[in-house]
Amino acid sequence: MVKKFTCSFCGCDIEPGSGMIYVKNDGSLLYLCSSKCRKNAVILRRRARKLKWTDVYEERVRRQKAAAKARSTKSSSRSRGSRSKT
Ligand SMILES: [Zn+2]
Numbered sequence: 001m002v003k004k005f006t007c008s009f010c011g012c013d014i015e016p017g018s019g020m021i022y023v024k025n026d027g028s029l030l031y032l033c034s035s036k037c038r039k040n041a042v043i044l045r046r047r048a049r050k051l052k053w054t055d056v057y058e059e060r061v062r063r064q065k066a067a068a069k070a071r072s073t074k075s076s077s078r079s080r081g082s083r084s085k086t
Helices: 035-043 055-073
Strands: 020-023 029-032
Touching: 020 035, 029 035
Parallel strands: none
Antiparallel strands: 020 029
């Protein structure tokens, strides 16, 4: 059985026989599905959560929307400025 990997950058499934594994100097592995992901992750050093076409970004937006929905459904009794600086 061929092991399936997910792209470390965009989060999509990598088909067996395609994609590449990038080994960083510290020994950690990056599973990359395409040259687009390789260029954005390695050469351009972009953050996946800031790019709209990645799964990480979509997941973050979905989580923020859910949090905003939960916040709006709850009663607004909690004051926002309660956190004090030390
Ligand atoms: Zn990818």
